[in-house]
Amino acid sequence: MSAPLLAIRDLTVSFATRRGGHAFQAVSGVDLTVQSGEVHGVVGESGSGKSVTMLAVMQLLSQSATIAGSIMLDGQELTALSDRQMRKIRGARIGYIFQDPMTALNPLLTVGEQIAEAVRIHRGDVGHKHAVARAIDLLRLVAIPNPEKRANQYPHEFSGGMRQRAVIAMAMANEPDLLIADEPTTALDVTIQAQIMELLDQLRREKNIGIVLVTHDLGVVAGVAKSLSIMYAGRVVERGLVDDVFAAPHHPYTKGLLESLPQMDERVERLSAIAGAPPPISARPSGCPFHPRCPYVIERCRSERPVLRPVGPIDVACHRAEIVAADKGTLQDA
Amino acid sequence: MSILSSRSASSRFVWPEWATLPLVGGGVVILAWIIIGLTIPWWTPYDPTNLAGMRFQPPGAEHWLGTDALGRDVLTRTLYGVRHSFPIAVFVIGCAVVIGCTLGAIAGYVGGWLDSVIMRFVDITLSFPPILLAMAVTASLGPGLGNAAIAMVIVWWPIYARLMRAQVLSVRSREHVEAAVASGASRSRVLIKHILPLCWSPIIVNATMDFGQVVLLAASLSFIGLGAVPPTPEWGQMISEGAIQFYRWWIALGPGLAILSVVLASNFLGDGLRDYLDPRAS
Numbered sequence: 001m002s003a004p005l006l007a008i009r010d011l012t013v014s015f016a017t018r019r020g021g022h023a024f025q026a027v028s029g030v031d032l033t034v035q036s037g038e039v040h041g042v043v044g045e046s047g048s049g050k051s052v053t054m055l056a057v058m059q060l061l062s063q064s065a066t067i068a069g070s071i072m073l074d075g076q077e078l079t080a081l082s083d084r085q086m087r088k089i090r091g092a093r094i095g096y097i098f099q100d101p102m103t104a105l106n107p108l109l110t111v112g113e114q115i116a117e118a119v120r121i122h123r124g125d126v127g128h129k130h131a132v133a134r135a136i137d138l139l140r141l142v143a144i145p146n147p148e149k150r151a152n153q154y155p156h157e158f159s160g161g162m163r164q165r166a167v168i169a170m171a172m173a174n175e176p177d178l179l180i181a182d183e184p185t186t187a188l189d190v191t192i193q194a195q196i197m198e199l200l201d202q203l204r205r206e207k208n209i210g211i212v213l214v215t216h217d218l219g220v221v222a223g224v225a226k227s228l229s230i231m232y233a234g235r236v237v238e239r240g241l242v243d244d245v246f247a248a249p250h251h252p253y254t255k256g257l258l259e260s261l262p263q264m265d266e267r268v269e270r271l272s273a274i275a276g277a278p279p280p281i282s283a284r285p286s287g288c289p290f291h292p293r294c295p296y297v298i299e300r301c302r303s304e305r306p307v308l309r310p311v312g313p314i315d316v317a318c319h320r321a322e323i324v325a326a327d328k329g330t331l332q333d334a
Numbered sequence: 335m336s337i338l339s340s341r342s343a344s345s346r347f348v349w350p351e352w353a354t355l356p357l358v359g360g361g362v363v364i365l366a367w368i369i370i371g372l373t374i375p376w377w378t379p380y381d382p383t384n385l386a387g388m389r390f391q392p393p394g395a396e397h398w399l400g401t402d403a404l405g406r407d408v409l410t411r412t413l414y415g416v417r418h419s420f421p422i423a424v425f426v427i428g429c430a431v432v433i434g435c436t437l438g439a440i441a442g443y444v445g446g447w448l449d450s451v452i453m454r455f456v457d458i459t460l461s462f463p464p465i466l467l468a469m470a471v472t473a474s475l476g477p478g479l480g481n482a483a484i485a486m487v488i489v490w491w492p493i494y495a496r497l498m499r500a501q502v503l504s505v506r507s508r509e510h511v512e513a514a515v516a517s518g519a520s521r522s523r524v525l526i527k528h529i530l531p532l533c534w535s536p537i538i539v540n541a542t543m544d545f546g547q548v549v550l551l552a553a554s555l556s557f558i559g560l561g562a563v564p565p566t567p568e569w570g571q572m573i574s575e576g577a578i579q580f581y582r583w584w585i586a587l588g589p590g591l592a593i594l595s596v597v598l599a600s601n602f603l604g605d606g607l608r609d610y611l612d613p614r615a616s
Contacts, residue, residue, distance in 0.1 A: 058516055091518030098516075103509040108531045117527070118517045170517060 003075060005210040006057070006178055008032040011069035013049075013056050023066070024281045026052045028234045030069075031308070036177065037208040039201065041221035041242065043257070044231035045278050050214045053231075054180050058096055059086050074177065092122045095171030099183040101163035105155040111166045112136065112151025118173040138169040142199060161192035168199065175207065182214045197224050218257055222246060230254050233279055233289035240314035250316040250325045252294045259330055272330060288319070295331055296320045357606025363599035364545075371416040380407040382414040382567045393584050400584035402575060404565075411567035412588035418568045419596070422483050423548040427541050429487040434494025435537060441495065442502030443525050453499065456492035464489045465554060472560040479552075479568070482561040486551055490544065497540060501533035508532075535611040543604030546597035553593055569593050 013027040027049040034040045042050045055061050057071055057078065071078040073093060081089065090096070098104040106114055115135035120126055126134070132151065139147035142165040155163060164184060171179060181200060185193035201224045204211050213225055221228050221242060228245060230238040230253065238251040249255040256274035276293035279285055285292055291301040298320065306317045311325065318324060349358075380386040386397065386407040393400045399408040441452040459467070471485035505511065506529055514528045553570030555561035557577075562568030564575075569589035576586025 060512065060515060087518045087520060089518075090516055096513070096516035098509050098513055100509055104513045106510045106514070106528050109527075117519075121518045121523070167513070170513070173517070 004033045004072075005036045005074060006032070006034040006212070007070075007072040008053070008057070009070040009072070011053060011056060011067070011071065013052050013061065014066050014068075015062075016064050016066065022282075025284075026065075026234055026281060027056070030231070030234075030236050031239075032212075032229055032236070034178065034210045034212055036210050037204060038227065039204060039211045039213055039225040041225035041228035042212060042214045042231060043216065043218055043221055043228055045216055047233075047278055047281065048231040049234040050231050051182055054096075054182055054212065054214055057180065058090055058094060059083075060090075088122070091118060091171075091176070092174045093176050093178065095173075095176040095179045097164075097167055097171050097179065097181040097184045100187045101160055101167050102187065104167050105158075105163060107155055110152050110154055111139070111158065115139070115151075115166070115170050115173055118170045122174045134173070135169070138172060139166065141172065141203075142166070142169045144169070160188055161195060164188060164192075164196055165199065168196075168203075172203065172207075177209055179203070179209050179211045180214070181211060183216070184213075185220060186215070186217075193220065194223075200224065218261055230257070233284055234281075235289065235317065236308065236315075237290065237318070238314060238316045239308065240316075244313045248312075248314075248325045250311050250314050250321040251290075251318045252296050252320075252324050252331060253290050255324060256331045274331065288317075296324055352610055354606050354609060356602040357610060360599040360601070360603030360606060363595055364603060367416050367420065367596065367599075370413050371420055374413050374417070378410050378413065380410040382406065382411045383565045386410065390579070390582050392582075399588045400582070402572075402585045403579060408572075408585060408588045411572060412569070412592050414567040415569045415572065415589060415592060418479060418562060418566060419549045419552060422479060422486075422552050423545050425483055426486045426490060426548045426552075427544055430490035430544075431494050431537065431541055433487070434491035434496075435498040437491070438495035438498030439502050439525065439530065439533075442499035443506065443521075443529065449499075452495065456495050459489070459492040460496070462489075465551065468551060468555060469558070469560060472555055477560045477563060479556075479562050479566070482552060482555045485555075486548060489551075490548070493540070493544070494537065497536060498533060501536060502529055505529045505532045535608075539604050539608040539611065542607055543601055545604075546600030549596050549600075550593060553589075 009031055011027055011030045012025060014023040014025045016023045030049070030053055032040070032042070032053070042053070044050045052061065056065070056067050059078065061067070067079055069079070073089065078086070078089065105111065109117070112132055112135045115138055116128065116131035119131045119134050120128070136147045136151050139150055144150050144162060144165050155166070158166060179200070184200070185196050188196060197220060200211060200213070203209060213221060215221060225242050227241050228239070229236045230251065232253050238245060238249065238254045245254060246258065249258055253274070256272070259272045260274065262271060274293055279289060279292070287303050288294070288301045288306050291297045294301065300319050304319070306319050308315045308317045311321045383406065385405045387401050387405055389401060389403055389405045391397050391401040397407050397409065399412065402408055402411070437452050441449040468482070468485045468489045471488055472482050475481035475484065511524060511528050514524050519528070552561060553568070553573070556568045556570030557574045559574070562571045564571065569592055572589040573586045576582070579585050
């Protein structure tokens with residue numbers, strides 16, 4: 001296997017509260033690896049630390065955040081870079097797609113101008129005319145019909161799906177190696193979601209870029225991602241190839257997430273949900289952070305925090321992974 | 335009846351949607367004053383500072399608003415007054431907007447100790463009653479319209495600093511700003527291209543409304559003898575001359591009505607602009 005495109009090692013992000021009080025860890029010891037030409041899904045509920053991890057990669061966190069650990073892009077350590085050096089990475093080597101295309105575009109600039117600007121930030125030698133021509137090419141790349149006309153329109157003249165395409169075009173403006181998509185389909189209709197995912201997958205194939213797909217929707221990951229990491233309470237709890245994880249989830253949280261998805265081939269009276277709620281950042285439980293919600297809980301889970309360990313083809317952070325994987329029943333039966 | 339109403343409906347001029355009554359009414363009055371100020375020497379029969387007739391003549395056919403203690407035509411002087419009030423108001427509002435918006439934008443965008451320093455300065459200035467502070471500054475600089483204008487800039491810029499800072503803070507947290515940072519834009523580029531263009535509408539509305547307030551404050555300073563000095567035909571100065579002639583009410587009537595019309599018109603214009611610029615208004 002070649003050197004990974006993005007390698008996050010033991011990343012910890014903590015936020016200091018005002019007046020130097022408690023520092024809360026939003027992300028604790030996260031490892032993540034993304035290869036060129038593959039989609040890696042990062043799945044978790046709101047507050048699980050997935051967006052914070054990605055913003056740490058871009059170094060877009062507020063000043064109250066402290067980052068520890070290593071983030072390597074193509075062998076280059078990003079955490080050591082100055083803000084000026086980091087600006088040359090943002091948008092040029094890493095493209096970022098935000099969740100809500102309704103607000104991610106400047107309402108006072110035409111879509112073409114905005115994409116052209118993204119080009120010119122990194123290519124000062126490109127004239128305005130060429131940048132606009134490039135913007136039209138990019139709109140064509142993301143399959144926006146009639147790009148010459150669309151480039152002169154303002155964001156409010158675009159539908160939600162079209163805006164997300166424009167946002168993707170902007171992220172692709174400088175042919176980045178890595179694309180971080182932070183819940184790119186959450187704000188869109190289901191039919192549009194599939195189109196956007198298909199577009200991202202097509203860009204991956206044609207440009208051989210690596211994509212990190214942050215989402216809380218396992219169904220979205222199943223379609224396009226090759227590997228995935230499941231995050232809970234700031235930690236990666238399960239990691240592996242999508243096929244392996246979906247075939248036999250080893251962590252009770254993953255199991256619960258999968259059971260909460262509707263299945264086409266089974267008749268289920270009622271979709272199951274995971275009881276309880278994720279712990280707040282200020283009151284993470286001792287031992288395994290999932291233990292208050294876990295039906296497989298034993299005494300050891302309350303005191304000793306499990307670390308990621310290989311079980312078969314999967315890395316999992318659970319003391320009882322073997323039992324969970326072997327259990328064919330549902331989480332609620334356990 | 336039906337023929338009449340259908341005819342009048344078809345031939346009636348239809349106002350465009352943006353042309354609301356406050357916007358058009360306020361705009362017409364302000365525009366009229368500007369035209370008067372620019373053209374008045376060519377059409378008024380009297381000189382504003384020289385004898386035009388008998389002293390203390392009540393309003394009549396010769397002198398529509400009468401004459402004052404020195405026999406000067408009150409209407410002529412009133413109309414000439416706009417040549418002092420408007421340039422001062424434009425100067426004061428212009429300087430206050432430039433200084434206030436610059437400092438406010440820096441405070442809101444940079445934050446930290448710079449924000450604290452600028453905003454405490456703003457708080458201190460705003461804690462004085464505006465007229466009192468303007469009086470104190472003018473008195474220390476010496477009477478005169480120029481010094482009064484400088485004093486009013488000092489009183490007025492903090493309002494715009496506060497307004498601009500609030501705008502920048504609210505626009506800064508929008509996702510398109512974060513998206514611009516994520517695409518590698520520098521801090522100054524983000525501020526100039528992605529934040530400031532979205533901040534202007536409340537500034538424009540406020541500046542329009544404040545126009546009348548500055549005219550009023552300038553007149554107040556002149557009234558108490560800190561602004562324009564005789565024989566300048568300035569509205570506040572003229573009212574103070576009229577105030578000592580209690581039974582010759584017409585001397586103060588012209589400049590009083592002039593101030594009233596400008597303050598009202600600028601308030602209406604500002605109100606109309608706010609409705610027009612507010613995207614939430616239907």
